[in-house]
Amino acid sequence: MGKPSRVILITGASDGIGAELARQWAARHREAVVLVLAARSLDKLEGVAAACRSAGASVLVEPCDVGVKADCDRLVASTVHAHGRIDVLVNNAGVSAHALLSDVPDLGWYEDVMRTNLWGAVWCTHAALPHLLASRGQIVAVSSLAGLVGVPGRTAYSASKFAMTGFFEALRVEVAARGVSVTIAYPGVVDTQIRYRGYDALGRPAGRSGLDERGAMSVETCARLILDGTEARTRDIVMSAKGRAGRWLKLIAPGLVDRLALKALNQEAKA
Template sequence: MSHFRDKIVWITGASGGIGEALAYRFASAGAKLILSARREKELQRVKDACEGDGENIAILPLDLEATSSFSSKTQAAIEAFGHLDILINNGGISQRSLASETSLEVDRRLMEINYFGTVALTKALLPHFTSRGQGHIAVVSSLVGKFGTPYRSAYAASKHALHGFFDSLRAELYKYPIHITMLCPGFIHTQVSVNALTADGSPLGEMDDAQQQGMDPDTCARQMLAAIASKKEEAYMGGKEKYGVLVKRFIPRLFSRIVRKTKVR
């Protein structure tokens, strides 16, 4: 996709899943990449597997809970290739537990990583985009950022919060222009459920049936790049679960009956 040739793209959560698939897609499109996640070894693996010149890919370890480091991390990302064109806020963590059984500490951790980590990194980079008068922020939310389902109460809350923040930010930045795209995947075949937090904060350690049968991450990444290239405000990826957005909006009582009977684990 020639739109991204020589664009400088910073991807968080790039060590696996959707983030890894996005790295491969952007690299094949000729972009220069900064790959971030906590696991440096896995970032190196992704870099080595990317198409093209390795000199066009920088590794920048990043922990979304360590917000005090974001100023220096952002400066390092800018210095890697001189500036940034696109930030992909993809890093995060999911949840698989009933709300009534989930400790408040788990609720707080989901918000700290998914919401505050994303918002803090965006705020750290925003002066760079506004000073250049351009930029694009893509946020990997979720379909549960549009509606809630069982076993994902805190996860859904953190993703809903992102929509509220970035819808407001989009309105504030219209004059620059700085574009914001909310990307909402449904069931994607990744390790997200394996790493999801349970009621006591421990990882689930197994893949959901729904995740197992989900969309291939490369297909998801291809659709995400198309949405970013088109400067869409919001886009949905996945199977029939995508239609939940419309059912929730226009027939909410029907949606409530469907979602409580749907197997989401």
């Protein structure tokens, strides 16, 4: 009897990093993986699923809003019911935002950002943890460089990603002795639409990016780095030399890091 396929659960899999990660996983491992793809958009999920199936992977599509705890619980239950196990949980679902705090009249959407970026990952991880312990599996958290260095104009987003980073760093120590690894990925500016769809000061879709998009990393490269790091059970995936330098400069030259963070803003957005 052959070795059972690894069951990979990816949230936020309808487009961007999550969708590309699913496609690359399918292309790399084909029949050796079962992909469970979760997001709010069923139509987009089906398109990603079709590409993965054409590469030879088995795919289960699960509509899920990670900002709703019941959806997260149902996602994990459906995965285990269908496949009996979870080997890798990729907490990728997220929402962006860009606004100066002084321009925000109502903080309600700050709570929405935190619910999706932090609580969605916490709820999915809590529900999946018994199964990951059983499989000695892996947890992947897609954070952000904004979860390592505060970015002006991104107080809501940075807060959610700093919280996400802290949660998974603490969890990593809790579960390491029981055979579960935690990998935290820190993408910088990646060529996706997440910032254009993120919140503006009034809680509306921004329609533009608040960051300088020149030199944005391709989504293909970002997904490949996450997949490579996951397979190596890498502790942290910091994807650029600038990001790696920023972690250390923050300790020894914090004022310089502040100036670099300001420079990263879209000049039009600051005007």
